[in-house]
Amino acid sequence: MAALVLAACADQTDETDESAAGDAGGETESAAADSETGTAGFDRNPYPSTYAPPESGVVLIANATVFDGVGGEMQDTDVLIENGRIAAIGSGLEAPEGAEVIDASGRYVTPGVVDIHSHLGVYPSPAVNAHSDGNEVTSPVTAEVWAEHSVWPQDPGFDTALAGGVTTLHILPGSANLFGGRGVTLRNVPGRTVQAMKFPDAPYTLKMACGENPSRVYGGRNQSPMTDMGNMAGYRASWIEASNYRDDWNEYYAAVEAGEDAEPPTRDLELDTLMGVLEGEILVQMHCYRADQMAQVLDMSEEFGYQVTAFHHGVEAYKIPDLLAEHGTCAAVWADWGGFKMEAYDSIPENLALTHAAGACAMIHSDSDLGIQRLNQEVAKALSDGRRMGLDISDGEAVGWFTARPAQALGVFDETGSIEEGKRGDVVIWSEHPFSTYAVADQVFIDGALMFDRADPDRRTVRDFMLGQPGEGDY
Numbered sequence: 162m163a164a165l166v167l168a169a170c171a172d173q174t175d176e177t178d179e180s181a182a183g184d185a186g187g188e189t190e191s192a193a194a195d196s197e198t199g200t201a202g203f204d205r206n207p208y209p210s211t212y213a214p215p216e217s218g219v220v221l222i223a224n225a226t227v228f229d230g231v232g233g234e235m236q237d238t239d240v241l242i243e244n245g246r247i248a249a250i251g252s253g254l255e256a257p258e259g260a261e262v263i264d265a266s267g268r269y270v271t272p273g274v275v276d277i278h279s280h281l282g283v284y285p286s287p288a289v290n291a292h293s294d295g296n297e298v299t300s301p302v303t304a305e306v307w308a309e310h311s312v313w314p315q316d317p318g319f320d321t322a323l324a325g326g327v328t329t330l331h332i333l334p335g336s337a338n339l340f341g342g343r344g345v346t347l348r349n350v351p352g353r354t355v356q357a358m359k360f361p362d363a364p365y366t367l368k369m370a371c372g373e374n375p376s377r378v379y380g381g382r383n384q385s386p387m388t389d390m391g392n393m394a395g396y397r398a399s400w401i402e403a404s405n406y407r408d409d410w411n412e413y414y415a416a417v418e419a420g421e422d423a424e425p426p427t428r429d430l431e432l433d434t435l436m437g438v439l440e441g442e443i444l445v446q447m448h449c450y451r452a453d454q455m456a457q458v459l460d461m462s463e464e465f466g467y468q469v470t471a472f473h474h475g476v477e478a479y480k481i482p483d484l485l486a487e488h489g490t491c492a493a494v495w496a497d498w499g500g501f502k503m504e505a506y507d508s509i510p511e512n513l514a515l516t517h518a519a520g521a522c523a524m525i526h527s528d529s530d531l532g533i534q535r536l537n538q539e540v541a542k543a544l545s546d547g548r549r550m551g552l553d554i555s556d557g558e559a560v561g562w563f564t565a566r567p568a569q570a571l572g573v574f575d576e577t578g579s580i581e582e583g584k585r586g587d588v589v590i591w592s593e594h595p596f597s598t599y600a601v602a603d604q605v606f607i608d609g610a611l612m613f614d615r616a617d618p619d620r621r622t623v624r625d626f627m628l629g630q631p632g633e634g635d636y
């Protein structure tokens with residue numbers, strides 16, 4: 162059953178080091194205006210985050226084994242969270258007056274889990290057609306749509322993800338189109354609106370897709386793209402349009418600065434997004450399976466001067482880790498899932514470990530309302546497969562596959578993804594070693610606030626769906 166759900170998500174048509182992912186924007190030329198309006202002189206963020214950190218007190222987590230997300234493993238260590246931020250890490254820390262002290266002896270602490278590929282909110286769980294809003298399957302190029310405008314904040318899947326330790330997640334459109342639209346990074350907190358969940362100052366992303374999905378969807382309608390070469394032609398035509406659009410805006414600003422009476426170009430929502438990529442403001446997150454296709458996309462990124470931040474699914478990333486590292490591009494992959502269609506045929510369970518060991522930026526992702534609940538176990542599988550083939554990868558490094566690496570690839574690593582002083586207090590206390598089959602998240606903190614406590618039913622959000630309303634007669 163789990164495989165069927167995952168397959169539907171991956172194939173749906175209704176569907177490191179810090180520098181490796183840190184150069185996600187690329188270098189571009191533009192006639193820069195002020196930071197509020199961006200180069201083009203219009204509001205680049207008309208739907209700003211209204212997120213307010215939950216109320217939190219002072220918390221001292223004592224005597225834990227701490228994985229910091231950036232390779233470190235510390236025994237008998239304390240973590241002090243104050244004012245929503247990690248204030249200190251060490252042994253024998255003194256609890257400030259009024260602090261809550263949690264004895265984590267025998268337990269493990271990691272940064273909050275970060276999922277770089279989720280469709281929660283746009284494909285809620287359990288699924289209903291009325292909320293199946295992830296793919297605008299009307300044109301191969303729909304860069305004008307934004308996933309946040311489809312997110313249903315009441316999706317029960319957010320709560321089950323929280324119970325799995327997920328504190329930050331990236332919501333993407335589906336993969337039917339060459340350009341699927343903008344993605345959005347969320348804090349995993351209850352919100353009446355999606356803006357109340359948006360990660361403050363997180364960059365927007367652009368979902369792109371290569372391979373079988375776009376050519377199947379549109380080839381089935383006897384329109385382009387029908388083939389891989391049609392896919393590439395479609396991307397290139399759009400990037401040419403976007404380059405010209407950017408040039409028009411730059412010429413307009415140059416004329417204004419010269420004191421000329423100039424008319425601004427006509428706004429185009431699709432080209433606004435693509436121009437944002439060319440200017441390094443929007444990060445490309447691309448659905449792509451095969452190594453040869455990823456290599457072609459990297460060549461195309463050089464042709465048009467933009468950065469591919471991460472390839473998602475990337476079942477053949479292990480074939481091209483050198484190219485990924487050279488371009489500063491990450492691979493966000495599954496642990497051991499593949500073979501469900503031809504472009505996934507060369508998947509191997511050692512993919513994540515091999516790509517990481519070869520020096521490229523690699524991480525786990527879910528693409529599933531079920532997998533997102535157990536990303537720690539997905540990493541455990543990938544790590545064990547790597548070790549069985551002789552790769553020397555520490556537990557501490559592997560913890561980064563579900564914490565630091567995805568945070569880097571989302572442009573939020575300065576705020577979350579590791580247990581370091583000054584970072585947001587996004588922390589999970591695990592009952593066992595996080596790579597144990599028996600491990601569960603006992604407590605989950607977001608910005609220092611206890612958002613989930615397995616031992617306290619009052620800390621579990623109850624959505625309308627969970628109240629047992631029968632639903633008979635609904636239309």
